[in-house]
Amino acid sequence: MASPVKVLLVEDTRVDALVLLAMLRRFHCEIIIANNGKEAVDLFLEGKKFDFVLCDNEMPIMTGPEAVEKIRAMGETDVKIIGISSNNNVREVFMTAGVDVFIPKPLKIDVLGAMIQEVINKKNNAMF
Template identity: 75%
Template sequence: MASPVKVLIVEDTQVDAMVLSAMVRKFHCEITMAMNGKESVDLFIEGRKFDIVFCDKDMPIMSGPKAVEKIRAMGESDVKIVGLSANNDAQEVFMSAGADVFVPKPMKFNVLEAMIQEVINKKNNTMV
């Protein structure tokens, strides 16, 4: 049995965070929550490792794209980072910050499922 996928949800809106974590929980992932970009960056600074990060765009203290930029600058190139926003202009901002993919909110379950599955497959293939 492979270790569970480690998911970081960076979201300042309680409802959005709960909805997303409820969907993620269906895949038996290990979930960590951060309320803003700075909290997510601090987790990486502490040495925490995640397989996938779902990051909201507009948050207090530090925005999603800024956090993505900082996480990538730390050399975290293996973690899959998913930018989330209800704003259509957010895709460009996230992609230039270093996100792997952008998903408009609200995220559809099948889209989430495909991403988690991709991470699980990648983990299983790198397990020796």
């Protein structure tokens, strides 16, 4: 049995976080929540490793794109980072910051599932 996909959920809106948590649990992910970009960056600075990061845009202290830029600057190139926002105008900002994909909210479970499956496949292939 492969180890669960480790997901960092960076989301400051409680309702959104709960919805995303419920979705991620359906894929048996191991989930850590950061309430803002700084908390996310701090987790990477502590040496924590993730397979997948779901990162919201607008947050207190440090925005999603700022956090993504800092995480990428640390050399974290293997982690798949997904920028999410209800504001479709931030796609460019997220892409410039270094996300792999931008997805507008609300996220659809099949889209999220396909991305998690892609990460699982990559992990499984890395084992052989």
